[in-house]
Amino acid sequence: MPSTVRTRLRLAGALAAVLVAAGIVTGPAAQAHERPGPGNPRATLAELAHRHGRYFGSATDNPELTDAAYTKILGREFDMITPGNGMKWYATEPQQGVFDWTAGDEIVALAREHRQKVRAHTLVWHSQLPDWITGREWTPDELRAVLKKHIQTEVRHYRGKVYSWDVVNEAFNEDGTYRETVFYKTLGPGYIADALRWAHEADPKAKLYLNDYNIEAVGPKSDAYYALAKELKAGRVPLDGIGLQAHLALQYGYPTTLQDNLRRFARLGLDTALTEVDVRMPLPATDEKLAQQADWYRDLTEACLTVRRCVGVTVWDYTDKYSWIPAVFPGQGAALPWDEQLAPKPAYRAIREALS
Numbered sequence: 001m002p003s004t005v006r007t008r009l010r011l012a013g014a015l016a017a018v019l020v021a022a023g024i025v026t027g028p029a030a031q032a033h034e035r036p037g038p039g040n041p042r043a044t045l046a047e048l049a050h051r052h053g054r055y056f057g058s059a060t061d062n063p064e065l066t067d068a069a070y071t072k073i074l075g076r077e078f079d080m081i082t083p084g085n086g087m088k089w090y091a092t093e094p095q096q097g098v099f100d101w102t103a104g105d106e107i108v109a110l111a112r113e114h115r116q117k118v119r120a121h122t123l124v125w126h127s128q129l130p131d132w133i134t135g136r137e138w139t140p141d142e143l144r145a146v147l148k149k150h151i152q153t154e155v156r157h158y159r160g161k162v163y164s165w166d167v168v169n170e171a172f173n174e175d176g177t178y179r180e181t182v183f184y185k186t187l188g189p190g191y192i193a194d195a196l197r198w199a200h201e202a203d204p205k206a207k208l209y210l211n212d213y214n215i216e217a218v219g220p221k222s223d224a225y226y227a228l229a230k231e232l233k234a235g236r237v238p239l240d241g242i243g244l245q246a247h248l249a250l251q252y253g254y255p256t257t258l259q260d261n262l263r264r265f266a267r268l269g270l271d272t273a274l275t276e277v278d279v280r281m282p283l284p285a286t287d288e289k290l291a292q293q294a295d296w297y298r299d300l301t302e303a304c305l306t307v308r309r310c311v312g313v314t315v316w317d318y319t320d321k322y323s324w325i326p327a328v329f330p331g332q333g334a335a336l337p338w339d340e341q342l343a344p345k346p347a348y349r350a351i352r353e354a355l356s
Helices: 003-021 028-034 045-050 062-066 068-077 102-113 140-157 182-187 191-202 220-234 258-267 287-306 346-355
Strands: 055-060 080-083 117-124 164-169 207-212 241-244 247-249 271-282 310-315
Touching (some): 045 055, 055 117, 080 310, 140 191, 182 191, 207 271
């Protein structure tokens, strides 16, 4: 064997040893982890995120589970699933004391089939409540009993089956004042601590989150969550994390203080997660807008990777085919990493680059 070849082999062996020592797997083990095969020659987003100790997830909803092409990608690319609607109050307790787990159970079963975890969403929210909650006046004692029963019944049903709960969703206004929900008006701000305590009693192992939109940047609304989280931690209320929804829009600018914001919650001893990510744009989509969108997805992902206690990223469904945006924001859309034909967009490649 020529000496130059022996030298190269020694250098290659030394490099491999360094990579193994650094925890970077090479050779057959890496190839097995990436699960190459027909139509899937590369590592998935979940596998790439796992190398950083993170998850990469997607929301989904029951109506689209009949779409086989859609569920194939959902089951392959992601390791965390959030039910978009199936665990909300209107779906799980449509009549007082009458519980229906059909929709939530279907998504939990699908996740289990694909060895995925579930971010359960959501126990307490002012929206999508059944009429029996919103159609009458409650005394504090009555509503407190109703709220406790709902939380504990649902959390016990999914005990051991879900990774985390968005316990209270969207509790603050943009200026940092409490949202005037039926729960706040009847029970005061203490309903949040009570909800967290009741959820923890029902499943001590589930991670418990507060979740909201427009709290990605440092500002009045995220300041309100920071102050509340500090107060809850001081009172030993069981709170594990803050969910930053990250419903962004190109026309409103990127939240440049995101990383600082993630860090300050981490300093309180809390996990953070980007929980409902999409980046909408005025239609029609152009190459320029799609390139800017890709940059934002890359930046969001890198921000989470940079802050140790940011545990993962979830897109709010992965394809424009099932996005909520066009119905709620007419004239806007193209918000997700896959297009309506389930083809990856520049945003998908940007996420891969960030995770790689």
